[in-house]
Amino acid sequence: MTLTISVIGTGYLGATHAACMAELGYAVVGVDTDPAKIADLSDGRLPFYEPGLPELILAHTSAGALRFTTEVAEAADADVHFLCVGTPQRPDGLGADTSHVRAAVAGLVPHLRRDALIVGKSTVPVGTAHELQDLADSLAPEGVRVEIAWNPEFLREGRSVEDTLRPDRLVFGVASDAAERSLRAVYERVLGAGTPLVVSDLVSAELVKVSANAFLATKISFINAVAELCEATGGDVTAVSEALGHDARIGHAFLKAGLGFGGGCLPKDIRAMMARAGELGVDQALTFLREVDDINMRRRHRVVELATEEVGGSLLGRRVAVLGAAFKPLTDDVRDSPALNVAAQLQLRGAGVRVYDPQAIDNARAVFPTLTYADSAAEALADADLVLLLTEWSEFLELDPEQVGGLVAQRRVIDGRNALDTDGWRRAGWSYRGLGRPRMEPIVEPAAPEPVLAG
Ligand SMILES: NC(=O)C1=CN([C@@H]2O[C@H](COP(=O)(O)OP(=O)(O)OC[C@H]3O[C@@H](n4cnc5c(N)ncnc54)[C@H](O)[C@@H]3O)[C@@H](O)[C@H]2O)C=CC1
Numbered sequence: 058m059t060l061t062i063s064v065i066g067t068g069y070l071g072a073t074h075a076a077c078m079a080e081l082g083y084a085v086v087g088v089d090t091d092p093a094k095i096a097d098l099s100d101g102r103l104p105f106y107e108p109g110l111p112e113l114i115l116a117h118t119s120a121g122a123l124r125f126t127t128e129v130a131e132a133a134d135a136d137v138h139f140l141c142v143g144t145p146q147r148p149d150g151l152g153a154d155t156s157h158v159r160a161a162v163a164g165l166v167p168h169l170r171r172d173a174l175i176v177g178k179s180t181v182p183v184g185t186a187h188e189l190q191d192l193a194d195s196l197a198p199e200g201v202r203v204e205i206a207w208n209p210e211f212l213r214e215g216r217s218v219e220d221t222l223r224p225d226r227l228v229f230g231v232a233s234d235a236a237e238r239s240l241r242a243v244y245e246r247v248l249g250a251g252t253p254l255v256v257s258d259l260v261s262a263e264l265v266k267v268s269a270n271a272f273l274a275t276k277i278s279f280i281n282a283v284a285e286l287c288e289a290t291g292g293d294v295t296a297v298s299e300a301l302g303h304d305a306r307i308g309h310a311f312l313k314a315g316l317g318f319g320g321g322c323l324p325k326d327i328r329a330m331m332a333r334a335g336e337l338g339v340d341q342a343l344t345f346l347r348e349v350d351d352i353n354m355r356r357r358h359r360v361v362e363l364a365t366e367e368v369g370g371s372l373l374g375r376r377v378a379v380l381g382a383a384f385k386p387l388t389d390d391v392r393d394s395p396a397l398n399v400a401a402q403l404q405l406r407g408a409g410v411r412v413y414d415p416q417a418i419d420n421a422r423a424v425f426p427t428l429t430y431a432d433s434a435a436e437a438l439a440d441a442d443l444v445l446l447l448t449e450w451s452e453f454l455e456l457d458p459e460q461v462g463g464l465v466a467q468r469r470v471i472d473g474r475n476a477l478d479t480d481g482w483r484r485a486g487w488s489y490r491g492l493g494r495p496r497m498e499p500i501v502e503p504a505a506p507e508p509v510l511a512g
């Protein structure tokens with residue numbers, strides 16, 4: 058018998074999860090409260106950019122295995138329900154807002170007509186699953202037993218399909234053997250491919266997720282703290298990072314110094330983890346995450362400082378080309394984007410900023426409508442006094458520095474991601490500044506010696 062799956066919340070996480078569940082062979086219904094999103098998805102269109110996902114959505118909606126609705130009642134018959142709604146930062150700036158997960162459970166449970174398993178995937182403060190179990194118990198119709206489990210998600214935007222179908226590991230937080238059996242059945246093919254599985258209690262599963270993101274954020278801020286030291290001493294953080302990464306105990310991943318982390322998850326998740334520790338009376342355990350956050354935010358100010366220096370002390374009236382608006386390449390997500398944050402700061406200081414991004418301009422315009430957006434890199438670069446690379450899309454890394462040099466007013470580049478071919482740009486007459494690296498002047502090739510003529 059084919060399992061039927063419901064996925065509640067069809068944003069970046071939920072749309073991916075729904076499509077991948079259909080890819081694993083299940084009948085899937087995706088539910089969201091946003092009618093525009095549901096209209097797009099129902100037509101087989103993905104309302105955001107994610108490589109490889111539109112093809113899956115289109116294939117499975119066309120085949121009838123995947124459908125979308127705003128009516129949660131239509132999910133009631135599913136065997137397993139996955140919760141994928143948002144848990145954004147609360148307006149007070151600290152803890153996570155869990156109102157959407159509670160609303161999703163409260164919306165679904167009264168419609169259930171048989172025993173059900175609700176599996177949380179959203180990233181939540183530790184203890185939320187138990188609260189949701191109490192909520193479900195209080196709302197379950199007579200004779201219906203609803204169980205909550207937690208199966209945290211580790212996918213990265215830009216690689217979400219691959220990360221879902223071939224994850225590094227699966228984590229099942231369960232309160233019963235029956236819940237574990239159900240999850241094993243859902244993920245049978247993924248487990249069959251050799252994916253490591255950790256089965257734990259609910260609390261530990263919730264903790265794995267926030268700890269993973271806190272660890273990744275800490276690793277990035279660690280190397281960015283070293284970058285600050287390099288700036289004070291003339292060292293080059295890219296050399297330090299490369300050498301550190303060769304130590305197998307450290308590794309190269311998440312050790313790239315630059316403008317730091319942004320996005321809809323790492324920043325909010327470390328703040329929520331700190332807030333939860335405070336509520337639990339163990340705030341001292343995580344005060345270092347405050348430093349992780351501060352180091353990260355300082356990188357954005359540092360780029361603005363460098364930009365100001367590069368144009369001679371005042372940004373007023375200077376034309377700055379900003380390459381990149383998304384919080385990282387391969388996504389159109391601009392939530393807490395370091396690139397946009399820097400662009401906005403430059404504009405506040407009087408610079409004429411033109412931003413270009415291959416995918417994220419519409420989202421960027423919605424958040425920062427007063428910035429000027431270009432339709433191409435060339436348009437952003439035209440007559441620029443300074444070029445800033447802030448999101449390392451391959452389109453930017455492949456730019457020909459000689460050609461770009463012909464577009465700008467001044468050959469000055471700040472590489473906020475330490476990603477450009479330094480020597481290539483310098484040979485084309487550019488002055489180069491990375492983060493945590495010494496300023497580098499253009500490389501002037503010595504003129505070829507005059508041929509010595511015999512006689
Ligand atoms: N974006 C990512 O790469 C990952 C996100 N996560 C976590 O997954 C959760 C969702 O994140 P995103 O997908 O990025 O957020 P998102 O904002 O893109 O999507 C959330 C969706 O939930 C919908 N929603 C809100 N309340 C609802 C309700 N009561 N019923 C049905 N739908 C409802 C919203 O309309 C929205 O479409 C968060 O907890 C996040 O931390 C975890 C791993 C990866």
Ligand SMILES: O=C(O)[C@H]1O[C@H](OP(=O)(O)OP(=O)(O)OC[C@H]2O[C@@H](n3ccc(=O)[nH]c3=O)[C@H](O)[C@@H]2O)[C@H](O)[C@@H](O)[C@@H]1O
Pocket residue numbers: 180210211212213214215270273277310311312313314315316317318319320321322323384385
């Ligand atoms: O909980 C989540 O939503 C997800 O958050 C991150 O994934 P994501 O936000 O898609 O992006 P990452 O690839 O982790 O990058 C985060 C930020 O760190 C920055 N970064 C990354 C790596 C690095 O070495 N240096 C660095 O500055 C990136 O530019 C980006 O701004 C985690 O990597 C996922 O495992 C997790 O599931």
